[in-house]
Amino acid sequence: MAEKKVTKKRARTKTGHYKKDDPNTPQNEAWVKVGAKVSPTDTHVWYESREPEPSMFTVAGYDPIRNFAYGTLEWKVKADDIGRFEQNHFFQISRVVKKRET
Numbered sequence: 001m002a003e004k005k006v007t008k009k010r011a012r013t014k015t016g017h018y019k020k021d022d023p024n025t026p027q028n029e030a031w032v033k034v035g036a037k038v039s040p041t042d043t044h045v046w047y048e049s050r051e052p053e054p055s056m057f058t059v060a061g062y063d064p065i066r067n068f069a070y071g072t073l074e075w076k077v078k079a080d081d082i083g084r085f086e087q088n089h090f091f092q093i094s095r096v097v098k099k100r101e102t
Contacts, residue, residue: 007034045082046099047091049073059096060088074099 011019011032021030047059052071056064062085064073075096077085090096 044076047075048099059090060085
């Protein structure tokens, strides 16, 4: 869930030539920002089991993904469905928690 670093690069015309800056406008047309795209994390929220789990189980209709490095389970939940997901018993008793960003 790392954010992209925003950098600048020279703007180009449709034919591939560099654009020049128009001094009559406040913005600089010669440079464009790169890397400011919407990340997939905006459409989904990740949840994980708090402790390593011996077996896999479905939560609110979402099948888990096994994280073999830690033995935990992970769920990729649609952002518009997190309210229903968080009403599930496993979330209410904190067996499943929202995944921490690293």
